[in-house]
Amino acid sequence: MSDLFVTGIGHLTTNEGEAMVDAVVKVEDGSVVYAGPGSDAPDQGPSPRVECEGRAVLPGFVDSHTHLVFAGDRAGEFSMKMAGASYADVAKSGGGILSTVAATRDASEDDLFVSAAIRVRRMIAAGTTTVEIKSGYGLDLETELRLLRVATRIGNELPITVRTTFLGAHFVPPEFRDDRGGYVDLLIDEMLPAAAPLADYCDVFVEEGAFSVDEARRIFVAAKGHGLGARVHAEQLAHCGGAALAAEIGAVSADHLDHITEGDAIALADAGVVAVLVPGASYMMRSPQAPGPMLIQHGVSVALATDCNPGTSYFESTGTVISLAVVQMGLTTEQAIHAATRGGALALGMEGHGAITTGSAGDLVVLDAPSPVHIPYRPGTNLAWKTIKAGRVVAGDQSPG
Numbered sequence: 001m002s003d004l005f006v007t008g009i010g011h012l013t014t015n016e017g018e019a020m021v022d023a024v025v026k027v028e029d030g031s032v033v034y035a036g037p038g039s040d041a042p043d044q045g046p047s048p049r050v051e052c053e054g055r056a057v058l059p060g061f062v063d064s065h066t067h068l069v070f071a072g073d074r075a076g077e078f079s080m081k082m083a084g085a086s087y088a089d090v091a092k093s094g095g096g097i098l099s100t101v102a103a104t105r106d107a108s109e110d111d112l113f114v115s116a117a118i119r120v121r122r123m124i125a126a127g128t129t130t131v132e133i134k135s136g137y138g139l140d141l142e143t144e145l146r147l148l149r150v151a152t153r154i155g156n157e158l159p160i161t162v163r164t165t166f167l168g169a170h171f172v173p174p175e176f177r178d179d180r181g182g183y184v185d186l187l188i189d190e191m192l193p194a195a196a197p198l199a200d201y202c203d204v205f206v207e208e209g210a211f212s213v214d215e216a217r218r219i220f221v222a223a224k225g226h227g228l229g230a231r232v233h234a235e236q237l238a239h240c241g242g243a244a245l246a247a248e249i250g251a252v253s254a255d256h257l258d259h260i261t262e263g264d265a266i267a268l269a270d271a272g273v274v275a276v277l278v279p280g281a282s283y284m285m286r287s288p289q290a291p292g293p294m295l296i297q298h299g300v301s302v303a304l305a306t307d308c309n310p311g312t313s314y315f316e317s318t319g320t321v322i323s324l325a326v327v328q329m330g331l332t333t334e335q336a337i338h339a340a341t342r343g344g345a346l347a348l349g350m351e352g353h354g355a356i357t358t359g360s361a362g363d364l365v366v367l368d369a370p371s372p373v374h375i376p377y378r379p380g381t382n383l384a385w386k387t388i389k390a391g392r393v394v395a396g397d398q399s400p401g
């Protein structure tokens with residue numbers, strides 16, 4: 001928790017009202033105490049200072065959907081898919097989620113931490129200040145708990161806020177191939193109670209071949225009993241009813257949504273469920289992007305996330321995802337930046353994050369560019385000149401000034 005005076009901001013995105021030009025931000029004890037015109041700025045005091053020289057500043061990115069703790073990679077599978085292999089071909093060759101499960105079960109807690117921390121450091125360097133991390137590559141009690149402990153340790157040891165999600169219902173593990181009901185029972189009776197103290201949320205992959213709407217409903221009811229809010233992997237590969245379920249149970253978020261209908265969108269808006277869109281996964285799978293503009297039109301709050309995982313979306317950079325959302329999904333730059341900051345905070349129930357206003361967290365990105373339009377306009381370039389977490393410069397040029 002630090003003090004910082006950020007001056008000479010050429011373009012300030014506050015997420016409250018219009019963007020400002022020629023602005024300053026003052027952070028005290030990790031929180032914003034002033035964001036406004038330089039001419040009305042409070043006394044600078046003795047705090048360290050960042051002089052932006054006309055650069056743009058926006059809230060730190062809130063990446064509200066990742067699976068970033070895993071072992072191994074699936075580069076071979078990627079090559080097969082690019083050469084036209086189907087999902088079934090990949091599964092037959094031993095690929096898919098279960099290949100990452102096998103590698104992850106074999107990995108030690110320290111090795112999982114080290115590889116995940118490397119990814120998260122790159123995320124921080126690219127402007128991310130909050131990240132959600134799911135389990136889901138263990139699919140047995142011991143490994144799922146190991147993944148949640150690693151995710152928690154990331155938040156304790158790195159300058160980033162972490163929210164954790166139990167995704168034991170990611171896939172039916174091989175040892176339960178002929179007894180999926182047995183796995184759902186195990187999830188509810190043993191895994192959820194043990195995971196709940198380490199998790200903020202419970203997620204279920206609702207899809208043909210993963211879990212049905214009825215199985216997911218049972219799991220979410222049990223999760224609620226353990227105090228866990230619901231997030232749903234919904235309508236990713238086909239329309240399966242996950243979004244309607246999210247609305248029915250009052251989930252915090254419904255994620256992916258590539259195959260969502262207008263009726264679902266209205267239900268999500270009415271129920272106040274945040275739509276977490278992950279354009280990186282659609283891009284990598286060569287599938288159509290989720291209908292972001294339609295969701296916004298119906299009044300759904302939209303978040304953008306990387307979905308960082310080794311199978312369908314090995315993206316660490318929220319900036320690149322913003323570019324995909326603008327170029328391929330059709331969001332405006334303002335909508336995409338709002339979704340990757342304030343939208344992410346709403347998707348994680350984090351009041352006071354994803355904005356730069358009095359009382360909000362002092363989590364900021366200074367871009368090495370004069371306006372946020374450079375983010376979608378220059379994909380692949382890390383434009384985060386400095387990442388600031390709770391008033392402290394934690395990446396980029398780390399001298400305060």
Ligand code: NIG
Pocket residue numbers: 067096097100205233236281307309310311312313
């Ligand atoms: O979000 N949809 C399910 N889970 C991941 C993919 C996981 C994997 O392929 O390893 C996703 O796309």
Ligand code: FE
Pocket residue numbers: 065067233307
């Ligand atoms: Fe996902």
